[in-house]
Structures are given as C-alpha cells and as structure tokens.
Amino acid sequence: MSEPTQQSIRFLLSDMDGTLLLPDHTLSQRTIESVRALREAGVLFSLATGRPPKAMLQTIEALGVDLPTAAFNGGTIVHPDGSLLVAHYLPxxxxxxxxxxxxxxxxxxxxxxxxxxxxxxxxxxxxxxxxxxxxxxxxxxxxxxxxxxxxxxxxxxxxxxxxxxxxxxxxxxxxxxxxxxxxxxxxxxxxxxxMQANKGAALATLAEFLGVALEHTAAMGDGGNDPAMFQCAGLSIAMGQAEEVVKHQADVVTGPNTEDGAAQAIERYILPR
Missing domain, CATH: 3.30.1240.10 (Hypothetical Protein, Haloacid Dehalogenase-like Hydrolase; Chain: A; domain 2)
Structure with a gap:
C-alpha cells in the first residue's frame, strides 16, 4: 500500500484491544512512550472501544488520556470526570x-x-x-x-x-x-x-468537541467495528493482524499488535508530520 498524502494530524482516536493492547491486555513500554511523544508533540489522543467505561480506566491512566473517551463502540462518550458527553441506548x-x-x-x-x-x-x-x-x-x-x-x-x-x-x-x-x-x-x-453507537460517529463528535477538522484526524484499529471511523478520519490505520476486509478499508496497514504496530504507526505516519 502506498504512503498516505502528507497532512498534519491533530487528533488520533485509537481502538484498544488488538490495537494498543497486547493479547494479554497489557501495554508495551514502546506503545506508552509513543503515545507520550504524540501528546508532547501537541497531537490530541483518545480511545474508542467496545469496552464499558470502567474497563478503560487502567489504560486511560497508563497513557495519561485527559480527553473524553468513547466506550461501547461510541454508544457512550465519557468526560475524564465520569460525566456523560453522549449516551445512546439500544432500542x-x-x-x-x-x-x-x-x-x-x-x-x-x-x-x-x-x-x-x-x-x-x-x-x-x-x-x-x-x-x-x-x-x-x-x-x-x-x-x-x-x-x-x-x-x-x-x-x-x-x-x-x-x-x-x-x-x-x-x-x-x-x-x-x-x-x-x-x-x-x-x-x-x-x-x-x-444505531448511533459507532466509532465513526464518535470520531466526528470528539473532533467537533475538540475543534479539529476531520481531515486532520487519524483513526487506528483492527476489528470490524473500526472501519466506521476509518471512513471519517483523514488518515486511517489498520493493524497487521486485522482481517483482510478491515485492512482493505484503511489508508495504511501497520504491524500487528504483538509487534508494537500501534507505536510503529504513530512513529511513521503521525509524529513526522
């Protein structure tokens, strides 16, 4: 796959399981350091996952996330203090x-x-x-x-x-x-x-909340719930172990999560910009 067009990324929204996290649900030191470098470079960073909000807390703390995060595939968007920005329930x-x-x-x-x-x-x-x-x-x-x-x-x-x-x-x-x-x-x-609970809608909501145009956003993930945000983001990144149907919907494909693919993508596609 060819390199994406050079463009400034101001906000990265990342999946957790299979993307940032290793198979044992832990974070590698390289991933922690790459997210820290991202934030030090002035790039906003947050999480979108199928998990419930309280199952995100350990990762939020480890990565120093201080923005609203999207749980339940975007069905719930929660401020750092636990208050709700968005809540969509299944009919x-x-x-x-x-x-x-x-x-x-x-x-x-x-x-x-x-x-x-x-x-x-x-x-x-x-x-x-x-x-x-x-x-x-x-x-x-x-x-x-x-x-x-x-x-x-x-x-x-x-x-x-x-x-x-x-x-x-x-x-x-x-x-x-x-x-x-x-x-x-x-x-x-x-x-x-x-219906409103999808990561694409979550990315659009968070970008508007943060005052970032969608063309200056990036999305990273590996699952069937991630292409929704790929379609909205200015730059979309699929993990190397993702199914082919997911990879084909991304702009670029990085390494698998077992090889620090998320950190590779941050270092290669976002930090240099």
Missing amino acids: GTAALTTLALFADQPGIEVWVFSGGDWLLKDPHGPMVPREQHGLGYPPVVVESFEPYLTRIDKIVATSNNHELLIELEARLLPMVEGQAQVSRSQPVFLDVTA
Whole structure:
C-alpha cells in the first residue's frame, strides 16, 4: 500500500484491544512512550472501544488520556470526570429481536451491558474468564435480561466458533436494520449497539468537541467495528493482524499488535508530520 498524502494530524482516536493492547491486555513500554511523544508533540489522543467505561480506566491512566473517551463502540462518550458527553441506548425492540435470535443458538454465550454492569445468566461459560481478565471486574448473574431493556448499552454474543458468529451477524443485520449496529469487534465477539453507537460517529463528535477538522484526524484499529471511523478520519490505520476486509478499508496497514504496530504507526505516519 502506498504512503498516505502528507497532512498534519491533530487528533488520533485509537481502538484498544488488538490495537494498543497486547493479547494479554497489557501495554508495551514502546506503545506508552509513543503515545507520550504524540501528546508532547501537541497531537490530541483518545480511545474508542467496545469496552464499558470502567474497563478503560487502567489504560486511560497508563497513557495519561485527559480527553473524553468513547466506550461501547461510541454508544457512550465519557468526560475524564465520569460525566456523560453522549449516551445512546439500544432500542427495546432491537434488543428483544437480538436476544431472541441468540437464545436459540447452541454454542454461544450471551452478555448484556447496562448501567456499567456486565450481566449474564451463566457465570460458568467458557468465555467468562477471558472477559473478566480483560475487563478487570466480575459479571452480575441475572435470571432475565428483561428488567434492563430500557437501558442496554450493548449485547454481545461470544464464541470460539468464529464461523457461527459470522453467520449470526449476517442473519441479524436485516432483522435490526435501521435500529442497531451489528459488528464483530474481535473474531470471538459479535456486538450489537444502538444505531448511533459507532466509532465513526464518535470520531466526528470528539473532533467537533475538540475543534479539529476531520481531515486532520487519524483513526487506528483492527476489528470490524473500526472501519466506521476509518471512513471519517483523514488518515486511517489498520493493524497487521486485522482481517483482510478491515485492512482493505484503511489508508495504511501497520504491524500487528504483538509487534508494537500501534507505536510503529504513530512513529511513521503521525509524529513526522
């Protein structure tokens, strides 16, 4: 892929898992230093992730992020003091449709995020330990998701059967068209959020809040929920381990997250400008 046109970048919005973070959910020293250099150069920096807000706190602190951050794929944008800039909830009809489809599928676990809590019915699901390690807090076990229908931030279907999630994504999209966003944030996660909850809208909202024109923004990510911000950003960067369909929608492709690809991109494409 050819080098992008030289242009001043004033704001970088980055995904977390699979982008800034290593597979064990930690930050490399090189990544920490590259973000520090970015901020010292006067480039604004923030995060956009499918995670809930409180699962971002450790990374926010480690990187010194002092701007609003986008959680739930942009469904919630939170100021550093915890107050809300934006909150979009999944419509009840779309939530019911999604939960009904997922309930009939063997081999997947269904999680609901509401009011900062991670809700599930089966605490012994095989994907639970991985998520608890990544989030840094335990789930809340519930008998029914119905009491939470009016304030659902995100519904997740998760499985190690990647093909099943691809099939479910294709089936669900026409069922909630115009009501919800459906995307695989990672190969093992199928996320369902409000229609306005996408990283592209989050980038546009944050850029306007910060007074930065979109052509002077950059976006970096690896998952199926990241091309939405690629399409808005002046410069889009895909991680080396991303699926081909994601990489093809980015301006440039950097190294994988296991090789400090985010730091490589910052050093190569943003800091020199």
